[in-house]
């Protein structure tokens with residue numbers, strides 16, 4: 231679905247020093263390569279200025295690469311923008327593809343004729359989005375009067391009316407409240423799993439990734455730092471897990487093999503036992519713990535996705551320092 235090879239994009243930026251105007255070159259994307267297969271859902275994450283939006287703009291034909299090769303759905307995005315537009319849907323959280331002064335429904339009708347969607351297909355698709363995204367009561371409201379959450383649901387509907395194979399989303403949940411985020415994620419998950427629409431999304435909200443994307447690509451300084459299933463990345467960079475036990479009565483932590491660190495709380499009522507996922511299973515540990523102490527409650531805690539990504543950035547900083 232997407233094939234990217236050694237993609238680079240530079241920008242010339244003015245740096246004025248006194249009255250003199252100098253230019254320097256910023257490399258926003260610096261040799262990025264990846265493939266996305268049909269039906270995948272991929273999260274593209276990285277800190278501010280990492281090169282995410284620049285990549286997305288090249289994938290959607292808005293920016294021309296300085297060098298490298300891109301194929302999206304069999305076409306070269308910058309050279310064949312019209313062909314591309316028929317095959318993909320694009321949603322930028324910060325920009326709109328709707329007509330601000332028109333009722334939402336009129337924007338959809340206009341997009342239907344622009345994309346030449348046959349009316350029966352259009353009705354089915356629109357009905358489905360309106361139903362699942364709860365848009366019915368806003369259809370006649372001018373877009374400028376919609377809340378951000380309502381508008382985003384409209385944007386996503388607009389991007390799906392021509393049934394694209396790929397949906398590219400740049401920060402789709404930015405600024406939304408928790409309920410709207412959740413509703414949008416549920417909808418996107420559904421079109422990915424049920425309809426098989428490929429998803430590529432950038433986000434700063436790692437819950438989007440956790441809920442939607444089995445695969446994560448991490449980019450920083452224009453380069454891919456990591457690419458793979460979230461669980462595999464978690465195992466690679468955060469080898470520790472934690473077993474949290476709450477005892478029936480306060481007491482010392484059990485002394486069991488496999489535990490590498492202990493942190494106690496609540497006057498000895500709760501203990502956090504750190505263990506290496508590669509060396510001990512949670513089941514083994516729990517069996518040994520309950521032989522020694524009376525446990526009221528327990529939970530296995532995995533490192534948060536934020537920790538995983540932070541470690542990946544730190545690892546890169548470490549590598550730079552060693553060069």
Ligand SMILES: Nc1ncnc2c1ncn2[C@@H]1O[C@H](COP(=O)(O)OP(=O)(O)OP(=O)(O)O)[C@@H](O)[C@H]1O
Pocket residue numbers: 241242243256257258276277278279280281282283284285
């Ligand atoms: N049109 C432009 N002209 C000059 N520099 C640019 C332009 N667009 C992006 N850049 C620079 O390229 C780098 C990457 O920017 P980009 O917007 O791709 O990052 P991002 O990962 O999307 O960041 P954010 O999370 O803040 O949106 C930054 O240093 C940015 O300043």
